[in-house]
Amino acid sequence: MPAHHDTGYKLLFSDPLMVRDLLLGFVDDPWLARLDFSTLELVNSHYVSEDLRNRADDVVWRVRADERWVYLYLLIEFQSSVDRFMALRMLVYVGLLYQDLVRRKQLGPDGLLPPVLPIVLYNGERRWKAPVELEALLPKVPVFLAPLQPKMRYLLIDEGAQSAETFARLPRNLVAAIFQLEQPQTLEAVQTIVTEVESATRSPEYATARRLIAIWLRAALRRNRKSPILLPELDDLQELNSMLSQRIEKWAKEFQAEGERKGRLEGRLEGRQEGRQQGRLEGEARVLERQLTRRFGDLPAWVRERLGSATEAQLETWTEAVLDAPSLSAIFGEPPAPH
Known part of the structure; x- marks a missing residue:
């Protein structure tokens, strides 16, 4: 996927309400009840690895849970092919995060490293098949070595694998709406989802989320694989929704007019085809009539009717x-009885 797609998602998940909806909607564990989402803080994730390249596909947050900070490491993955070594990448990234926390002396009051929830958010068309734990990438080793091997496991959220039932139970979840808009949709479905998002985000707390969603949505509608929609640059979700509604209404009228025009054209063509067929049959009947007249003389009315x-x-x-029959009755059967 293009880099701007990754950046669009990173922009979305720079808002705490989007992060909250991602966790509450797509992480199924009672542990979430211990998180104080009002304490969500975005953390600078641009650590520099040994090859001096910054990563631009990850978002790191921290949130309080039981008087301790928990770090949420969200890795956004839009590659066309599944990364078999994702567990290794995540091990490296979390290691860099820990290294940075140690360097900045941001440990717990007990001097311990904070826990990390590593999440891979995947948007590719192919379903994710890579191992979610590092152990699956390592060979079997002697008992002595087994406990000395590194361990890492990440939580996978595969957008394309989410079911309609999942979306149905999350009617006001912003991330669920985003996931649905990423999939091919009819114009009517797009309009319904956007209207629901606009309605669900009218309270002041959603001001930033609304702006970010509007910016992302305009780009997403342009990428829609079934019906691309080009809209002006807007960051107001209500205005964008209104313009989308007008555009779809206009397209619906144009589609209806085009359908009616095609219907009339097809009707005329069908009429012409039927006329040509009828003309051909009449011509064949006249040829047969002349052949019959040569053999049997003037034809009775019942033969001409048939x-x-x-x-x-x-x-x-x-x-x-007609060439071998001895009589008209041998060809057409007995004539109808007189009235």
């Missing part, structure tokens, strides 16, 4: 029989 209403199959059968 020729005039004949199907293609009947004409074909009668044409094959």
Whole structure:
């Protein structure tokens, strides 16, 4: 995926309300009840690794739980291919985080390192198959070595693997709405989701989230694989929703008019085809009538009536029989009884 896509998500998850909805909606554990989401603080995650390159695909927060800071390491993954060694990457990143906390002397009052919740948020089209723990990447070792090997496990949130039932139980969850908009949607579904998001974020606490969602949404609508939507640069969610509604309404009218035009055109074409078919049958009937007249003389009215209403199959059968049949009755059967 393009780098601006990663940046868009990083922008979204720089808001504490988005982080809260991600955890409450997609992490299923009673431990979450111990988190004080009002204490969420964004942490500078641009540590410099040994190769001197900054990472731009991670977001780090810290939150209080039981009088202790817990760090949330959110790694946003938009690669087209699944990274088999993600557990190793996460081990390195968390190690760098710990190293930075030690350097800045941000340990607990007991001098211990804080706990970390490592999360991989994956948005690729293929489902995630990589191991979520480092142990799966290591060979079997002797009993003596086993406890000496490094350990790491991360929590995977695979957007494309989320079910409709999951979204249905999260009607006001902003992250659930974002995930749905990332998937191919009809224009009507897009409009419904955006309207619900706009309605759910009208209180003052959502002011920043609304602006960030509007910025991200405009880019996401442009990327929509089923129906790309181009809108002006706006950071007001209500105005964007209104403009989206007008655009969809306009497209619906244009689509209806186009459908009616195509319907009329198809009707005319169908009429022409039926006319050509009827003309061809009439021509074949006239040829057969002349052949019959040469063999049997003037044709009675009942034979001409049958020729005039004949199907293609009947004409074909009668044409094959006209050369050898000894009489009109041998071709057409007995004439109708007189009234």
